[in-house]
Amino acid sequence: MDHFKERSTRDYFQKKLYTMEELFKRENRCIYEEPAFCHAACPLGLDAKKLAFFIEKGAFSDARAMLEHITPFPMILAYGCDAPCEKACRMNEVGEGINIRGLERAAMYHGSPKGGKGLFKFKKKQKAAVFGSDLFSLFLAGELARKSYPTSFYVNQKDAISLLKDCAPFLLKDDLVNEAKRLENMDIKILYSSNLTKEFFESEKDNFDIIATSRSFLDMCFPNDIPNKETLLAPISNILSSQDSNPSVLQSIFDARRAGVSVDRISQGLDPASSRGEEGSRESRLYTNMNEAIPSNQIYEPENGYITKEAIEEASRCIQCKCEECIKHCVFLQDTGKYPKKLTREIFNNVDIIMGDHMMNKTINSCSLCGQCTVTCPNGYDMAEICLDARENMVSTTKMALAYHEFALLDMLFSNNEAFLSKPQVGYEKCKYVFFPGCQAGAIAPDAVFKAYVDLSKRLDGGVGLINGCCGAIAKWAGRTAIYEECEEQLKNEINKLGNPLIIAACPTCKKTLEEMLKIEVKGIWDVLNEIGLPKGALEYDRPLIMHDSCSARGDSDMQASIRKLTNSLGCTLKDVPYNGDMSECCGYGGLVSYVNKELASKMAQSCTKDEDVPFISYCMACRDRFAREKRESMHVLELVYAAPAGNPPDISKKRKNRLSLKRKLLEEIWKEEVIVINPEYKIVISEDVAKILDERMILEEDVYSVIEAYHEDGSAVYDEIDGTLTSSLRKGNVTFWLKFKKDEPDVYIILGAYSHRMKVRVRYE
Amino acid sequence: MTDNKVYYTVETGDNLICQKCGIPLVKTEAVFEYLNNSFPVELPACPKCGFVYVPEDLALGKVLSVEKVLEDK
Incomplete structure (x- = not known):
């Protein structure tokens, strides 16, 4: 019976479930956290799936806040972007992809701007100057202002509307006015009607720590100085400018974003080329089961954009790409409310805990180890193996309570x-x-x-x-x-x-x-x-x-x-x-x-x-x-x-x-062996209702007989004078069984109820 | 564990009699033990033979919940 010795909560053994390398390898198979295809395709990292989610719920202001967070001039993005997200949309396979730019425009038209003054930010010490007007310089000026660099923006246009018109000629009139207002409300010192010559530049540049220019201005001042592809820093002049001389709208915005990162690196005295984090579009490993997608076409977008109803309708076409193949038909995973990667990490941590509550024990023991997830998962995630490994680990470190199994x-x-x-x-x-x-x-x-x-x-x-x-x-x-x-x-x-x-x-x-x-x-x-x-x-x-x-x-x-x-x-x-x-x-x-x-x-x-x-x-x-x-x-x-x-x-x-x-029966009828059955001297009566209780409480009839047997021999019980019942108990293995009964005739016991507990009980100071 | 502390008390009515000794159960200092932990309690017990009575609602209520907490410690 050594296998059934209860553990002690005071044993502090620990054994790693997996090495970190093994853990990452397993976790990496779960693609639940992978971005949607539209999200991965966007170099700016706009989560179009979330945008569509907000709009479908009618939360236009939340959608607008997403856009305003991602770029200083969202309307220019919504009109001018070449939208790799729309090309990546999986709905293209069964009909028409989602009109993501249309949804962006709807978010801007129907959402309210974010209220409040925002966090108080200290101005940075380094001063920045942006010379010349193109989309890159406009967006970079916006980025730098958002990063709290005191920014001066030298342009030859006479006002904001002309500046916006030159940079983004595709904007509708109202949008142009709105984006011009947005520019004017930014914390940027705009010097309109500047005489943008090389001499002017030479006279001004020493007042600033960081210099950026439009590409045409760079070409004029430093004709052979081509900015680096990643850092956007021109090696000779140390000026930030766009890499391509004729970039697309999205490329300009993306270049401005990356130039902003370079500014941060330079201002901290760091190499602008290193530790830049993840930039640009990427491949998503997400799996989306398109069998369940209903084919549909785009909702027509009028010239002045969707009304709210139309935008909601268009957004509701989005299937919210996600991989839940394993969860769809696994009651266990549904019950945990977690996807395998998250569950694995929590199980790993649970096994790692030496002292304290092991919150995942019941979960680890609730997997049916059936292996369905391994078949339904496009990458063959094996949750069963992880749960079984955890069980074996817990048994080997005495962390597994006997009560479970x-x-x-x-x-x-x-x-x-x-x-x-x-x-x-x-x-x-x-x-x-x-x-x-x-x-x-x-x-x-x-x-x-x-x-x-x-x-x-x-x-x-x-x-x-x-x-x-x-x-x-x-x-x-x-x-x-x-x-x-x-x-x-x-x-x-x-x-x-x-x-x-x-x-x-x-x-x-x-x-x-x-x-x-x-x-x-x-x-x-x-x-x-x-x-x-x-x-x-x-x-x-x-x-x-x-x-x-x-x-x-x-x-x-x-x-x-x-x-x-x-x-x-x-x-x-x-x-x-x-x-x-x-x-x-x-x-x-x-x-x-x-x-x-x-x-x-x-x-x-x-x-x-x-x-x-x-x-x-x-x-x-x-x-x-x-x-x-x-x-x-x-x-x-x-x-x-x-x-x-x-x-x-x-x-x-x-x-x-x-x-x-x-x-x-086998022994008697096939092998002709006599089997001796010893019947007890007493009779036990168990009604159907009591049998049901015994089944629910996992108390065997055998246990009932053991308690009665012990009472029969010893007579220990509590007699209740009110209802005339007897209650007796017996410790059997790790469980104390209690039986409530009445004696009908001398040797007939009518069982009225039963319960059990695993704790031992005794009188103190005995 | 401090000896004077009592985690749980079951009041003993005068209807419970020890069947073996024929005397009423009295509120007695007892102790629950599980997985190397112990909890002082007061339960009805026979003053003569020491038979401790754990009522059904206590076993399936408090005792069960403490067992579950300790099992996952």
């Missing part, structure tokens, strides 16, 4: 001890085959297991042994490698005793686990039945069914095909549903979710069976059981093959009884 682990040990059976076929010492039905088959459909063994042993030559127990999956899912290794040793010994036969598994999880554990090929009973044909008396089923593929069959197309061949020979018609095969969702049993997070496990089973009123057929007994528990008609294929319907889903106590009864 103790019941399941004890159930596994029950399967491999009291209920375990390993026998060669009668008349054989060594066998060619061994039937391995799996613990859940015996627990849920014992008759089908019995009949299957009888059938296989009759129809297969060379002897068919039987190993009825757990394959070790439960210990593996719980991250308890020591228990898993013990199981491995036990199974290896038994298989060896039977002459290393070919294992015929009736459960996809057993097949997968045993193949990994024993490094041998394991055959599914479905393959055997396809080879030898159906037994006599197999039930034919003429109603349509939905095949629910087991998560352990993910990636195993042979197994999936073999099962369909078998159901086909049973006459079943399978209804096609989108999420089966490799994409199948978990029923909620995988990864022991149903023990750790019952509500989530229920949601998982409901998600698998939602919108369908057709019965489900499965080849995994756990799936069959989980669906039946959610009141959905479901069956295991062996129930049809062996005409052995398992009926209503058994509760936790019945599952144990079924395994014991199966073992007894």
Whole structure:
């Protein structure tokens, strides 16, 4: 029982889940945080997806604030930009892309300017001067003013309107006036009607620390001084100017932005070429599933722009590109509200904490380890592996509380001890085959297991042994490698005793686990039945069914095909549903979710069976059981093959009884061994309502008997004079069980209620 | 843990009798222990045999919530 020693919160062990390199490598596979294609294409970094989001919600002022944040003259951008974002829009693939510039204009027309005075900023010490007027110099003057450099702007135009008209001739009249006002409201000293000659420049330049010019002015003063492509700094004159002599509007704005960065670097005495951060457009690794996009065309934009209704309509065409492929059909990820990259980092940090609250423990233990995310993710993100690694890590550092998985682990040990059976076929010492039905088959459909063994042993030559127990999956899912290794040793010994036969598994999880554990090929009973044909008396089923593929069959197309061949020979018609095969969702049993997070496990089973009123057929007994528990008609294929319907889903106590009864029946009827059953001297009465409470609270009938047994011998209990009930308790392993009961006749106990706790209680100073 | 501190008290009615000793349970200083932590409490117990009674609402309420907090420490 050493495996079940409770941890101490005062043990301070720590083991890194992954190296930082490994962590980054894993996180990097998740592309949820990647920018939308329109956003990535914009050298200025305008998040057009967010802009469309704001406009769709009618938040025009928020959209306007985004534009005003990105550039000093948003209207010039909205009219003059060559819009790489619109070319990158994925809607182009199914119709027309979004009219992003139209939305920018609508934001400027219908949004209010940001109120308030903003933060008080200290003026910078370095003084800047901008000579000459083109789009680059205009935008750079705006950038420098926003960066709080005292800026002088020398232009030959007589006023702001003429200046704007020369720089951005494409602006409409009203917009021209508005942008001119914007310029005049900026903290820039504009020197209109300046005589922009080289002599004038020479006389003025020494008054400033930073000099920028229009490209034509640079060419006039320093004809052979070409600015650097990245820093925009001309090497001879140390003047900032645009690199291209005839740049596009967007290029001018982008150059002005980059020149602004150079000014910051220079004013701090740093190399303008280094540590500039990420600049310009880039490739996005985002994946957007266009199958769900509805094709549509742009809303017509009149010359004076969209009215609000039209802008909202146009913005609502935006599909808000994002990759949520893994989240769409994973109830676990939906429940966490996190995407894999974020979840991975939080799990990593959780494992890293030595002292304090481990907030992610329940989350780590709530993943069904089904591997659906690995299939749905375009990059194959494996959340299951991360959760399992975390569980193993926590077990190895004693951070994993036993409470999460103790019941399941004890159930596994029950399967491999009291209920375990390993026998060669009668008349054989060594066998060619061994039937391995799996613990859940015996627990849920014992008759089908019995009949299957009888059938296989009759129809297969060379002897068919039987190993009825757990394959070790439960210990593996719980991250308890020591228990898993013990199981491995036990199974290896038994298989060896039977002459290393070919294992015929009736459960996809057993097949997968045993193949990994024993490094041998394991055959599914479905393959055997396809080879030898159906037994006599197999039930034919003429109603349509939905095949629910087991998560352990993910990636195993042979197994999936073999099962369909078998159901086909049973006459079943399978209804096609989108999420089966490799994409199948978990029923909620995988990864022991149903023990750790019952509500989530229920949601998982409901998600698998939602919108369908057709019965489900499965080849995994756990799936069959989980669906039946959610009141959905479901069956295991062996129930049809062996005409052995398992009926209503058994509760936790019945599952144990079924395994014991199966073992007894097999021993008595096949191996003709006498099984001695000792019945207690007393009788216990458990009503249906109480049985339900026991099931919900994970209290076994066996535990009830233990408490009564102890009371029967010792007599310790509390008698309540008001209702005449007795309450007794027993510490069993790590749990104290309490039982409320009445004694009807001398040896009849009527159970009224039960509860348990893991804390130990004792009198002080005893 | 200070010896004088008591985290939780269950008042003992006079209806609870120790079945084994035939005497009423009395409010007694007791202690809950879990994962190497202990909490002094006052619970009904038999003054003779020391049988401590943990009522259902305490077990499924406060005790369960403290267990969960400690399990994730």
